[in-house]
Amino acid sequence: MAVSDKGLLGIEELSREEIEAILERAKHFQPVQHQAVKKLEILRGKMIVNLFFESSTRTRTSFEIAAKRMGADTVSISASGSSVSKGESLVDTLNTLAAMRPDAIVMRHAASGAPHFLARHLPIPIINAGDGTHEHPTQALLDALTILDKRPSLEGLRVAIIGDIAHSRVARSNAHLLSKFGVEVVLCGPSTLLPRELEHLAPNVHLTWDMNEAITDADVIMMLRVQLERQHEVLFPASEYFRFYGLAQEHIDRAKPDVIVMHPGPINRGRELSSEVADSQSSVILNQVENGVAVRMAVLERVLN
């Protein structure tokens, strides 16, 4: 499924060329973030609905700012205070919104596949801003852009993704994207949060329970939050999580000297990484946030133009 004809549902179905095209445009939009006047006219007259059924600060704000910088109009709706809380079904809610003829719907939902299900029943392009534990395509794109700010290419890099892999849509989207570019992807976490089947997610994906092994010679370390809200049982003792899977300064020494540390946010200092690491020179966490706007501008342009 090409980006242009039906929104953006996931990274898995994108080709390397399509991803490169988006990243090219995103690079073009990076300087816009530093201009005095940041508003472009590329999407003037377009209406974008941001529909967030799950709480979100950065993604929602980022999409909204991206749309406005592209010159589009936006309406943002959250599940609380909408007709959803009055018992309306998802299809009925979306049909109602679609009847008002927006040009695209940006959607976040706690159910994996919710945007894919809607895309089959609605004529309007849907951009997935995170669906359950499945995909978060714009996060993977902004992560790639952030790595490319520090490295000439993705080819041949070693990227360790560490934490609650089972419940992470960020890990899935990143594994798909990085694998398409010849990156060695190492997924690491406690065995109860690291399904063995993930090894088959994409080529060049490896699993380990050992954090030191994951980090050794890594170019990039991506730390993930433990998503307690998606866990229905105790999958790892919270008291010893940091001891075995938290990123501390001594780990960094095992990685490449110029390793970069990433995190999709929100970060829990002292849980999955130490404050020291979060604020260190290696950390590009705020660069990720900044690049989010440029990437989402590029995605909106692809979907709407």
Added chain:
Amino acid sequence: MAKLIIRNGRVMDPATGRDGVCDVAIEDGRIAAIGENLEATGAESFDATGMVVAPGFIDMHVHLREPGFEHAETIETGGKAAAAGGFATICCMPNTKPINDNATVTNYIVEKAAHFSPVRVLPIGAITKGSAGEELASIGAMKKAGIVAISDDGRPVMNSRVMRRAMELAASYGMPIIDHCEDLNLSAGGDMHEGCASVRRGLRGIPSASEDVMVARDIVLAEVTGARYHVAHISTANAVAMVEFARARGLKVTCEVTPHHFALADTDTVPYDSNYKMKPPLRAGRDVEAMRRALAKGTIQAIATDHAPHAGSEKMQEFERCPFGITGLETAIGLSMEQLVHPGRITLMRMIELFTTGPAGVLGLDSGRLAEGGVADVTIFDPELSWTYDVNKTLSRSKNSPFDGHEFKGGPVATIVGGEMVWRRE
């Protein structure tokens, strides 16, 4: 004088091994004669040239939704869909509202079916009150009212002690006990088979182990109690192996498989399409292969559809919110021909056995055979018929089938119940 004569069909009856082209004459609801060039002045004639004339098919696992969920299906609409699928007899599971856990509900179903269903409806009663898995239901009274087996289908009996007592009672009543094998702790929250596809799609998995653990427990209890124990909708390679082991030990253990479990694997599904969501879930390719082998080998006694209608609005939701189950009555013969007979995995006679003497044997029914003087329940199907399934033309009240638009080779042509042709392909 015969009322109806079926001419020139290939008459196949697993009960006697009969297999040859001849005529079947029906009179007063019974089979008057089977033979070549039968005299039948004044009888209505049905030309079955090129078709198979078999004993009326039996589907021992159907959800009719009445009473309580008539928006999804009724005894009448489910009965009509069964007739259109070539079934003369169906057994309806007790998970209605109220649950069929007492003779009043059983009587209601029997009465309704007598008036409104074109096919025979044999109710299955609940094992426990409200199918809650705790207190035994009024099994004896339900048996008097007409149930042919007990099951809490849709749910397992999680408490092993309760299951043991239920097996003891079932054995004393001479009825089989059918378990929906699912360890609810292992499957909790799962929406599809736990495997590469579920992990890729970010959906919670239902591990094969949730079925295997319960089949193992039940087989142990069947040995302790001597019960006739039947595994509903078996779906895993391990479960089949355990049934085979139990049967080799001489235990009275049987099992059924649905057409979708021998036709589709988890990776064959359209992601997040609720028409592929059912329990047990579509399993791995190796499990599908195990089902096919077990059907050929004889480990599995019956093909049963687990016809589970759901209204469109219930299935038009986020995948994880959709109810489990798909319809299956109208596509069972088509799928069995396509997946089993045409590829040469089993013979046509074996397929007929799986729809007739197989389930009849599990339930202890004397139907499922074509005998002169016997009840005239007949299924006529054409092994070569090309047809396309269109859910918009289904006789069921629900349309939740993954086989909409599927082109089949082989399908039912007419269904005769008690000498009456209750359905005929147009």
